[in-house]
Amino acid sequence: MYDPIKAQEGLTPDFLKNIQNQIESVILSKASAYFTPEGTAYTQNNPALKKGEMVVNFYDYQPCCASVLGLLSANGNEEALTIVRRLIDNVRYYIGEAREKEGFSNSLRRSQLHLVIAYERLKNILPESEASEWAKVLTQSGADMLDHFSNLQERVPALDNRGFGTGINHVAIAAEGIYKSGVALNRTDWQDTASAFNDRLIAYGHPDGYFEEHTNDAREGGPSLVYTPLTAGCANLIEIWRGQRDQARFETCGTFFRNFMDTHLKTMPFTDERANPHGLGCYGIAIHALSPEGRGLLRLHLDQVNFENMSLEYLARLHLEIDHMETGNGAVPEPLQDRQYRITMPLGVVHAQSWTMGLSAMKALNRETSPNSDYALDRQTLLFLSHPEAGTLISGTKSKHDVGWSTVRKGDDAYPVRTGELDIQTDRATAIVHYETFTVTATWIFGEEPRLVFSTDSPDTLTTQLVLETPMGTPFTIDGNTTATFGDDASTIDGVTTVATEKWGITADQAGRLIWYVAPFNPYSDGNKSTPNTRRPVFAVDWTNHLEFTFRTPL
Known part of the structure; x- marks a missing residue:
């Protein structure tokens, strides 16, 4: 049972900083164990996974830890810097030699943002030649993402899975990475491309507060509680960086999501059109900080997270989302109300x-x-x-x-x-x-x-x-x-x-x-x-x- 009084404490800077400190205290050892010098996509993942899932997990999802490792590196941690260098090498291989050698075809999606953040944090510390090489690799991976996602231009006027022939959450995540890459690499054209896409995405999103994945012209698909937070969360950060977020629009997304949680703060699988959600993930979690009820939810939820059990991607994304959270008093969240x-x-x-x-x-x-x-x-x-x-x-x-x-x-x-x-x-x-x-x-x-x-x-x-x-x-x-x-x-x-x-x-x-x-x-x-x-x-x-x-x- 969750304590409604605890919810009313909401989010304070000290509380959020403590969460980030916990993340920083566990992420290095987990990254060291996963990204070993001899490790591959096929040795470092659950053997029950599809081969394709192993590949994206190793080369794209778990490398999101680069942003936090970049912070540790900037503070003098050499082990963290060694791993970030390894991740940059992996990008070079993934979008280059591996295409022919192993048949990989996907671009980066999730890790581009975090690798660019690591670059921003370290470019003035690294030797100039190495910083230039990182910028070159990340420019190549950004261009590869844009090519993979049709320059963020949908092929039909529907910003759901029909627009790009893949999950719209993938495209939203890519747009987030492209926008931040444009800032870090002085590519204003990338910023403009990602911004224009984000404008169209937000305009197309359902007024009830969700972004559809599989749907039709009658919009009968309904929500996905697994994937709407990814799409909404990335759109939210782009709008914050642009300095023009419509707070009410994103508050609606948070209200929608919280109402489909139960008193255990678990999400309801019956609601999701394509997947089986069971809990509050890391993507889009900052949206809940926009309202007292959402801050109450986050206070209760974050108090219960065991960071040792979380993936590198989860830890890094949560750390990033906390950087973009509002603080303030909380209120009893919707799942605990009649x-x-x-x-x-x-x-x-x-x-x-x-x-x-x-x-x-x-x-x-x-x-x-x-x-x-x-x-x-x-x-x-x-x-x-x-x-x-x-x-x-x-x-x-x-x-x-x-x-x-x-x-x-x-x-x-x-x-x-x-x-x-x-x-x-x-x-x-x-x-x-x-x-x-x-x-x-x-x-x-x-x-x-x-x-x-x-x-x-x-x-x-x-x-x-x-x-x-x-x-x-x-x-x-x-x-x-x-x-x-x-x-x-x-x-x-x-x-x-x-x-x-x-x-x-x-x-x-x-x-x-x-x-x-x-x-x-x-x-x-x-x-x-x-x-x-x-x-x-x-x-x-x-x-x-x-x-x-x-x-x-x-x-």
């Missing part, structure tokens, strides 16, 4: 009587626009449910080409085919969701023991599947008298009406089955395989016309 929130599209959340309940009637658009992309999961889940003491019961995690994760299905008809409707009242929230051959109504009825009601006019038998956020090894009590603990082997228990753990219980008004297990789809791993500890049970009930679940916490 409130209702929805966006224009049928996606909303209610915090009531300690429960956080989410509901969606969004279309599964990615099945039309990106059916074969590992990085565009299927929007197939309708629900979220969590409680301060019981934790998350239903996260709304989504998968790819796997109907076992869909909230409602009739065989393989398991994905909403058009945008539905959402209505939130004082005592309930109702979604009307359209599938290919049937329409279903899903209703949260608020209370100390919330109820979830499904109904349909279809005469056919439907199946509701509640994927439960309980990991392998969790003891279950079935119908009050049978216990079960699941391990490596798949199994199913039939004739189940009540499923309970020591933290919560769920009762259906008709018998179903407890299925162990469904396995998540991992976009980043080789073969999309997930680890066994991510497997989840499913409470599935076949029904016609009407079905009701009741949720409770232990007495």
Whole structure:
């Protein structure tokens, strides 16, 4: 449980400086262990990753540490300087010899900014010839980025993934690096190019406070809580550097994001059109410092971060974001308030009587626009449910080409085919969701023991599947008298009406089955395989016309 009084302390210069000091105290040893003289992309990363993910992690993501290492180097740390030199050498190899030798084709994206910051911090300390060589390499990598991202000129007038044929977050990150490179390398043309792109990006962003990734002309894609912070965060920094940030515009981004967090300050996977978010990342985190509620959130969140467990990229980006944070008093953040929130599209959340309940009637658009992309999961889940003491019961995690994760299905008809409707009242929230051959109504009825009601006019038998956020090894009590603990082997228990753990219980008004297990789809791993500890049970009930679940916490 988070302390609302602590939230009201907000952000002070001393608090933020202490966070940066913690980052500086751990980043060097982590960088030394990762960027060893003999290390490669294939030796320094998790072997389960796709080869391409290993490459970008080694040459682009983790080298973001250069900005903080540059600060340490400027203060006389020779080990830090040695690593920054190694990172510059890696850039030279990555955009040069490796293209032919290893078949690399991506430009830098994330690390260009941090390498340029390191250059700014060290150019007057380095030998003149070395500083000139760094500037030459970073000019080459900047030009390579501009070439890779079509000189930041979209091919269609849509600043989402259609504009460049890749994630718009990638382009926003590149623009941030190009702008800063223009400042450091005296390329005003680069500043102008990045500024013009940023103007168009901000104008295109959804008024509700998010930047779309996969969408269409009707803008039915909806938000991504994983990737909107990257896009918004980079746009925010460019506007700060230009001295013309529209504070209200970016406050809206922070408000949007915070409202889709629960009382554990975790984000809700059911909201995201393409990924499965679970927490507050490092990109765009400075946006929250624009409001008292956001500063309250940051005070609570940053107090809990274990910096030893964070990646080099996370540490460096957070350090940078803190440099651009407002200080001031805080307030109780939205996730800890009783409130209702929805966006224009049928996606909303209610915090009531300690429960956080989410509901969606969004279309599964990615099945039309990106059916074969590992990085565009299927929007197939309708629900979220969590409680301060019981934790998350239903996260709304989504998968790819796997109907076992869909909230409602009739065989393989398991994905909403058009945008539905959402209505939130004082005592309930109702979604009307359209599938290919049937329409279903899903209703949260608020209370100390919330109820979830499904109904349909279809005469056919439907199946509701509640994927439960309980990991392998969790003891279950079935119908009050049978216990079960699941391990490596798949199994199913039939004739189940009540499923309970020591933290919560769920009762259906008709018998179903407890299925162990469904396995998540991992976009980043080789073969999309997930680890066994991510497997989840499913409470599935076949029904016609009407079905009701009741949720409770232990007495």
